Amino acid sequence: MIVIKNVSKRFGEKKALDKVSFEVKDGEIFGFIGHNGAGKTTLIKSICGIMDFDEGRILINGKSIKTEPIACKREMAYVPDDPELYEDMKAISFINFVCDMYDTSEEVRERNIKRYAKMFEIENELQNEIRSFSHGMKQKIALIAALSHEPKVLIMDEPFVGLDPKAIFDMKEVMREIAKRGGTIFFSTHILDVAEKLCDRVAIVKNGQIVEVGDMKKIRGDKSLEKVFLELEANE
Amino acid sequence: MSKLTSLLNATMSGGIQIFNYRGKTKRSRWLMPTLLAVLMGVLILISAVGMTAELKEAGGESAILSIYALVTTIIIVTEGIYKSGDLLFKPRDNDMLLAMPIKKPLIVFARMVKFYAFEMLYCLIFLLPALIAYAMNVEVGASYFLIAITMMLLIPVIPIAVSCVIGFITSAISSRFKHKAVLEVLLSFGFLVICAILILNVNSASDFDGRSAVTIGNRITEFYYPAAALVRLATDFEIGQYLLFVAINLGVVAVAVFLVSRFYFKIVTRLNVIRKNGNVDAKYSFRKRSQTLAMVRKELTRYFKTPVWLTNTAIGLVIFVVAVGAVCFKFDDLVNSLADSVEEFPLTVDEIRAFVPSITVAMVAFTSLLTFITAPMISLEGKAFNMLKSLPISGVKIIMTKVLSAMILIVPVTAVGSLLMFIKFQFSILDLVLVLLAVAFMPLVTELVGILVDLKYARFDAESDAVTVRQSASVMVATFMGLGMVLLTVSLIFGLVFLAGQTAGLLMVDAVFVIVALFLYFTIVARGDEKIVKLVA
Numbered sequence: 001m002i003v004i005k006n007v008s009k010r011f012g013e014k015k016a017l018d019k020v021s022f023e024v025k026d027g028e029i030f031g032f033i034g035h036n037g038a039g040k041t042t043l044i045k046s047i048c049g050i051m052d053f054d055e056g057r058i059l060i061n062g063k064s065i066k067t068e069p070i071a072c073k074r075e076m077a078y079v080p081d082d083p084e085l086y087e088d089m090k091a092i093s094f095i096n097f098v099c100d101m102y103d104t105s106e107e108v109r110e111r112n113i114k115r116y117a118k119m120f121e122i123e124n125e126l127q128n129e130i131r132s133f134s135h136g137m138k139q140k141i142a143l144i145a146a147l148s149h150e151p152k153v154l155i156m157d158e159p160f161v162g163l164d165p166k167a168i169f170d171m172k173e174v175m176r177e178i179a180k181r182g183g184t185i186f187f188s189t190h191i192l193d194v195a196e197k198l199c200d201r202v203a204i205v206k207n208g209q210i211v212e213v214g215d216m217k218k219i220r221g222d223k224s225l226e227k228v229f230l231e232l233e234a235n236e
Numbered sequence: 237m238s239k240l241t242s243l244l245n246a247t248m249s250g251g252i253q254i255f256n257y258r259g260k261t262k263r264s265r266w267l268m269p270t271l272l273a274v275l276m277g278v279l280i281l282i283s284a285v286g287m288t289a290e291l292k293e294a295g296g297e298s299a300i301l302s303i304y305a306l307v308t309t310i311i312i313v314t315e316g317i318y319k320s321g322d323l324l325f326k327p328r329d330n331d332m333l334l335a336m337p338i339k340k341p342l343i344v345f346a347r348m349v350k351f352y353a354f355e356m357l358y359c360l361i362f363l364l365p366a367l368i369a370y371a372m373n374v375e376v377g378a379s380y381f382l383i384a385i386t387m388m389l390l391i392p393v394i395p396i397a398v399s400c401v402i403g404f405i406t407s408a409i410s411s412r413f414k415h416k417a418v419l420e421v422l423l424s425f426g427f428l429v430i431c432a433i434l435i436l437n438v439n440s441a442s443d444f445d446g447r448s449a450v451t452i453g454n455r456i457t458e459f460y461y462p463a464a465a466l467v468r469l470a471t472d473f474e475i476g477q478y479l480l481f482v483a484i485n486l487g488v489v490a491v492a493v494f495l496v497s498r499f500y501f502k503i504v505t506r507l508n509v510i511r512k513n514g515n516v517d518a519k520y521s522f523r524k525r526s527q528t529l530a531m532v533r534k535e536l537t538r539y540f541k542t543p544v545w546l547t548n549t550a551i552g553l554v555i556f557v558v559a560v561g562a563v564c565f566k567f568d569d570l571v572n573s574l575a576d577s578v579e580e581f582p583l584t585v586d587e588i589r590a591f592v593p594s595i596t597v598a599m600v601a602f603t604s605l606l607t608f609i610t611a612p613m614i615s616l617e618g619k620a621f622n623m624l625k626s627l628p629i630s631g632v633k634i635i636m637t638k639v640l641s642a643m644i645l646i647v648p649v650t651a652v653g654s655l656l657m658f659i660k661f662q663f664s665i666l667d668l669v670l671v672l673l674a675v676a677f678m679p680l681v682t683e684l685v686g687i688l689v690d691l692k693y694a695r696f697d698a699e700s701d702a703v704t705v706r707q708s709a710s711v712m713v714a715t716f717m718g719l720g721m722v723l724l725t726v727s728l729i730f731g732l733v734f735l736a737g738q739t740a741g742l743l744m745v746d747a748v749f750v751i752v753a754l755f756l757y758f759t760i761v762a763r764g765d766e767k768i769v770k771l772v773a
Contacts, residue, residue, distance in 0.1 A: 045772070049625060050622045050772060052769050069765075069769075070628045070629070070630055073627060073628035084618060084619030084622075084623070085620055085623065086534060086538070088541040088542070089537055093533075096521070096523070096525075097530050097533070098627065099524070100524065100525045100527060100529075100530035101627040101629050102627070102628060106522050106523065106524045113522065132510035142623075
């Protein structure tokens with residue numbers, strides 16, 4: 001479970017996040033939607049302990065990311081929007097490196113790496129250096145690394161960018177599977193169709209403020225999510 | 237705006253990394269690097285003024301100009317040899333520029349201009365003090381100021397062109413092989429050795445009495461045209477000679493640009509080709525490691541796959557190995573040649589032999605305190621630093637595993653060297669223990685300083701690894717600090733050894749390093765997590 005309470009963050013004069021509050025429950029797939037520069041990545045980086053925030057609280061399964069960062073990070077995995085990984089490492093070494101950080105047992109990592117590498121059709125590429133990969137392949141490696149230690153909370157920034165259609169389909173299946181197990185999925189996206197079909201709840205952020213949050217059905221009503229989003233964007 | 241101006245504007249927009257890090261205020265961005273550069277320049281000015289006065293007495297004051305012109309050239313060439321390949325062929329904006337309708341010579345020229353802008357720093361630190369010292373000692377006319385400005389602008393041109401051509405040759409050869417990084421390191425070292433041999437040959441080929449700086453200066457003007465032109469124009473200005481000098485420099489640039497740009501696209505393309513392992517039945521290892529071991533493996537992989545970083549930091553270790561060999565096998569010859577070069581040398585070979593433990597510690601100090609492996613280590617994480625921060629590892633552990641990785645690279649070399657000295661010269665076990673303490677704590681202090689400097693000056697968006705490794709604020713500040721630490725430490729070693737005796741002196745030196753290391757370690761333990769949290773790539 002993720003609890004975000006009155007989180008604010010400034011970059012000089014600009015308020016990137018302004019008293020953002022919402023919760024993501026266990027077993028839920030939660031979409032975070034907003035235009036470019038709305039504050040999505042800033043919030044995601046704050047949740048993951050990558051970026052410090054000025055005010056408010058972020059709790060991961062009851063623990064504060066500010067006061068217990070390591071305990072929080074042990075429960076979650078982060079997939080960045082731009083998969084800038086360690087280019088000099090072989091893919092398998094990188095995934096093992098991430099597993100080592102989480103103290104993942106050899107049995108668990110072997111099972112998961114084999115499973116997800118096969119699912120993303122990349123099992124014959126793992127011995128190659130990451131620098132030789134395309135954007136989409138790097139994204140797949142970042143996803144495998146994130147999934148291989150079986151996180152309870154999965155946080156992803158634009159996870160579908162660069163993935164091929166089959167990988168997007170498989171990724172959605174994995175997300176549903178983790179949520180079914182009671183895990184928490186929180187991701188940002190621009191692809192409203194995906195959010196509409198996949199998310200249990202969404203939050204729409206605009207200029208650092210949450211303008212709408214709730215059940216997908218409730219927010220959408222009779223309209224499409226795209227229409228709701230564009231209407232909210234148009235309203236000043 | 238012309239295409240070239242726009243291109244130069246774009247390529248220079250990242251600034252010269254040194255003065256462009258994430259400081260809290262505008263002033264803090266440039267204050268520390270500028271102060272250190274000015275301090276270094278002032279120290280060189282003081283030494284140049286004293287040297288010029290002595291040269292004037294000997295009737296050869298213009299030698300100061302040729303000597304410093306050559307020193308500036310040597311520094312630019314030796315540094316350029318291993319970083320020019322990266323700066324020319326590996327900037328991150330290559331794909332974008334190559335996709336645009338820009339002629340390759342323009343791209344190469346823009347890369348060279350950025351390289352040149354950084355090397356001007358060496359002109360300001362080394363050549364400018366010599367030009368000022370000369371003007372202070374000799375009555376100069378108005379033309380001297382024109383010459384001084386021209387020389388400041390043009391002395392780096394030929395060494396930059398030469399090192400760009402060497403970088404081009406290195407990249408052209410290494411790009412053809414699978415293990416490009418290994419080839420690049422070997423070729424860079426090869427060129428550095430050739431450079432060193434040429435310099436040594438010039439010295440030994442000259443038939444002058446080595447003590448006379450005037451003769452050295454004259455000798456330089458015989459084989460190095462820019463130095464000769466500088467001396468000739470400073471003492472007797474002729475417009476024809478002046479224009480010829482400017483034309484020759486421009487010609488050299490044109491030739492270098494033509495040569496490099498002719499094969500630019502081919503080399504960039506080849507460098508981007510990474511051969512993949514096509515084994516479809518590959519067996520992967522899923523071995524579990526501790527966080528510390530996993531981090532160290534990651535750091536060492538990065539180090540050995542970054543030729544410019546490896547070459548930059550391994551030079552000191554290679555020199556240490558050569559120095560240990562020379563001291564072990566040519567000790568008497570070394571002492572005798574030292575005695576020959578100093579009037580009334582006060583010690584005999586056997587008396588100096590008794591000081592071998594102190595000499596060993598001084599050699600370890602010289603190597604360790606100038607080998608800042610950690611200084612670019614956080615910056616080299618690049619954007620992956622965000623991913624690292626999301627993992628359940630503390631900031632302090634991230635920092636300390638980087639320091640540990642650097643220690644793993646340095647300590648075995650200096651420890652084996654010190655043990656060889658012990659075996660050869662049979663000094664006491666107590667002295668050996670003190671030497672080994674220095675072997676452990678001197679690099680520890682250096683690497684802790686290096687990582688703290690990078691925590692303050694880290695930047696994650698450099699256009700290439702060469703910029704982070706050679707042209708960043710953190711490396712420049714660390715290098716200046718290292719030079720200061722070497723001077724202080726070597727003075728401290730011999731001062732304390734002569735005052736308190738060898739064993740007591742070395743014990744005190746070690747004590748200083750242990751205390752400093754502990755202080756730096758506890759600083760990192762206390763503030764490391766907070767510093768890492770504040771850094772965002």
